[in-house]
Amino acid sequence: MLSVWMHDPLYLGLAQAGVVIVLALIATWIARHYHIHMEREVAIALARAFVQVIAVGSVLLIILKGPLATGFLILAGMMVLAAQTAARRAKEIPDVFRVSLYAIAIGSGTIIILMTWVGVIHPRLTSLIPVGSMLLANAMNTSALALERFRSEVKSHAGLIETALALGAEPAVAVAPYVEAAVHASLIPRINSLRSLGIVWIPGVMTGMLLGGSDPVYAAVYQFVVMGMIFSVSALTSLISVLLVRSRVFTPAGQLLLRPGPARK
Numbered sequence: 001m002l003s004v005w006m007h008d009p010l011y012l013g014l015a016q017a018g019v020v021i022v023l024a025l026i027a028t029w030i031a032r033h034y035h036i037h038m039e040r041e042v043a044i045a046l047a048r049a050f051v052q053v054i055a056v057g058s059v060l061l062i063i064l065k066g067p068l069a070t071g072f073l074i075l076a077g078m079m080v081l082a083a084q085t086a087a088r089r090a091k092e093i094p095d096v097f098r099v100s101l102y103a104i105a106i107g108s109g110t111i112i113i114l115m116t117w118v119g120v121i122h123p124r125l126t127s128l129i130p131v132g133s134m135l136l137a138n139a140m141n142t143s144a145l146a147l148e149r150f151r152s153e154v155k156s157h158a159g160l161i162e163t164a165l166a167l168g169a170e171p172a173v174a175v176a177p178y179v180e181a182a183v184h185a186s187l188i189p190r191i192n193s194l195r196s197l198g199i200v201w202i203p204g205v206m207t208g209m210l211l212g213g214s215d216p217v218y219a220a221v222y223q224f225v226v227m228g229m230i231f232s233v234s235a236l237t238s239l240i241s242v243l244l245v246r247s248r249v250f251t252p253a254g255q256l257l258l259r260p261g262p263a264r265k
Helices: 009-033 039-063 068-090 096-118 125-156 158-166 176-196 204-211 216-249
Strands: none
Touching: 009 039, 068 096, 068 125, 096 125, 096 216, 125 158, 125 176, 125 216, 176 216
8 A cells, every 4th residue: 555655665664664663652552551561662662773774774885895894893893782782681680781792792703603604694794794683683682581581580589599508509509490491481482483484484584585586495495594593593692691690690608699679670
């Protein structure tokens, strides 16, 4: 319908964005009706996403003409921003930004460099930046989920943890069940995506390749490769996040820092 009224691609895109924004606001309003308040967070997220993606689209024409090293510098900057976003979900944990940065940088950076070296990610900016940013986004989300789940598990089971400590258990042993729970919970979306790949949903990479005229079988295989990279990045990031953060919820004397109560915003 919109394409009938608007023939200019820019105006058509803006109209489509407007429809999506209205849908998101309607969903937020329905949630508010049931006393689920997320209006401010959703409004900020929508505004930031729109402005940021327009800004990226405006500079891509310039960036994509640069050397390959430019792509790695851009991805490094994205890692810092991703760590800041993930760290907001677990502000009560000391030094959580550094934990997020290390986990995202090691988890995604290792896979990106390795896959570029072997040729899975083509060594050109038009492939490195889109695929790399996709892997970074999943690393960010996984880190946020893992840290938030670990924080909530520790606070919910503070009594059990302190009992274990009082009986002589090491801090790492006392929180071991919650490390496992946090890692497992953070990987559920990735595992479900792998299980449903090609049956419940056809992801964007495969769709884009098909629209671009690629062989359907190759497009399907490459989509599987991308999903495998996403899972690998997520698994590494989640594991590193929780292993690094588990010692930070204790004092040097082995006392638990996180206490039951509402999370700080």
